[in-house]
Amino acid sequence: MPFAAWGLPRRLLDGALRGAAVAAGAELRAGVAVQGAEPGPDGWILRLPGGAIAARQVVLATGKQAFRGHPRAGAPPGALGLKLHLAGVDPGGTVTLLPFAGGYAGLQPLPNGAHDGGANLCAALHGEAGAAARDAAAFLARVAEGSALGARLLAGARPAWDRPLAVAGVPYGFRARAGGPPGLFRIGDQAAVIPSFTGEGIALALHSGLAAAAAIxxxxxAAAFQARWRRRSAWPMRWAELGAWVLRQAPGAFTGVAxxxxxxxxxARGTRVSRC
Ligand SMILES: Cc1cc2nc3c(=O)[nH]c(=O)nc-3n(C[C@H](O)[C@H](O)[C@H](O)COP(=O)(O)OP(=O)(O)OC[C@H]3O[C@@H](n4cnc5c(N)ncnc54)[C@H](O)[C@@H]3O)c2cc1C
Incomplete structure (x- = not known):
């Protein structure tokens, strides 16, 4: 990357965001899944397990998961996301991008104390995942086979779990259309799903959340917000798609060739939403 960036465990980031929201006066209902959102007399009615609540506006932030009744129109076929914690690996102080057949992985250090220092291996896989989705050793082998760097970094890796955590149906390249129902603001992965190798998904989520709050x-x-966010995310998404294409066609292109x-x-600069 042509700049320094943070790699933060979601536990830390999400905890800090929740704390900031509560400190700002938000009422937090943890562990409650919203089951539906329908237009009501004065905005929206949200269906929760314990009853319904009325809302003037809804911010749809359910991320990778589709929300029932509000599909992502025009979303491309979904890819598979995998994650595995490792011991016995020294990724140094950097995030390393490792291309392999059918996808790419990111290797980054875990905070001190987790799995002997250790590392987090995250991957996006297109097409047939095979045993890699079910078996930690097969996942490691697939990434290691992709590059000499991967083979070297993962040589002594000991998986913390028998199988990687998996999330299916990640529609990389999706961008919400302008328009949509009144009072429904799509943000984060519900507005645009940028290829993970950019490390820009969280920034898009945060920027779109701030932009939606300012609009409200x-x-x-909501339609005006959605149209503006679609324009703002257009160039980062285009550059990211181009990068993803290069990664698929010539996996070694980003590694070590002066x-x-x-x-x-x-x-990499072109994919940053903060520049738009
Ligand atoms: C393999 C992989 C690696 C990635 N690596 C990076 C990276 O290195 N850097 C980066 O910046 N981005 C990365 N991303 C992208 C990043 O994870 C997403 O872009 C980002 O998390 C989107 O944020 P979000 O808030 O929209 O959704 P999420 O972070 O997915 O959060 C959505 C939340 O909504 C909750 N939810 C869902 N449905 C309901 C419901 N019905 N009721 C109540 N709550 C609900 C979920 O439980 C979840 O907590 C990666 C993605 C993948 C798949």
Missing amino acids: LAGEE AVAPAARWL
């Missing part, structure tokens, strides 16, 4: 406070219609390093840096 300004009394703006001639393409400036192009890769340029492309």
